[in-house]
Amino acid sequence: MPAQTKSLLVASATCLLVAACGPEEMPQASDGRVLFMENCAVCHGADGKGNGPMARAMDVAPADLTLIKVRNDNVFPRVEVLSAIDGYAQSDMTGPNMPEFGALLQGDLIPLDTGGGVMTPTPRKLVALLEYIESIQETR
Template identity: 40%
Template sequence: MVRISMALLALAAGCNPQPDDPVSGRALYDGYCVKCHGERGLGDGPMAAELPIAVADLSMLRESNGGVFPYEAVMTQIYGYPGRYHQGLMPEFGPVLEGQQIDWVSPSGQVVSTPRALVELVDYLEHLQQ
């Protein structure tokens, strides 16, 4: 298991947007995701070739989920499980995305208090779908 610190990721990304600032999902994506996932989410970012495993193609999430964008699964993957790193290289972004909370309604109808920055980022990822 490889761990990437959030400081290293922010340094590699070249910017560090603050989730409490009024920032769009695109700004968060550009700040934290582009270096690995690429401009269009294809997994072809400038750091992708340097990583020991293939970077996920984020543009096909809806297609690979029967035509439905998997909001909850994507939020879980990005947010991570506090205190535990993912099995792969992607770090957990929960601590970075903490800030203002909003009510997000899950597909099952449950209202969940969720970081606004996480919702905005996942909304942007839905926009990247082919």
């Protein structure tokens, strides 16, 4: 298949995906906060600083999620954060690793631009959690 045809197919599929999900349906940080409290706060803390109740029992402290942007030259690395949440990026932690959140990968897909200008179908709950984590970033 010629490259031009492939590009046209991708563009068409992206348009259909975007049309099927209006902006009012996009998850907000507040939607992700609920998921964060249910799935992440036990280790990362309610404030995302790595001070949850389970943190003291871990060999390696959970990451301070409010400093992701600071650690990356003031850029929030959406793809890397998504990979860490969904378990695609394997942890090098000793002891219990960050769990894979299968429930966050289920449900409807919505288009998400992870930074390259290409809309990628991504589970809605995963996008909501990403939006929340991005909203709690500190700047320095």
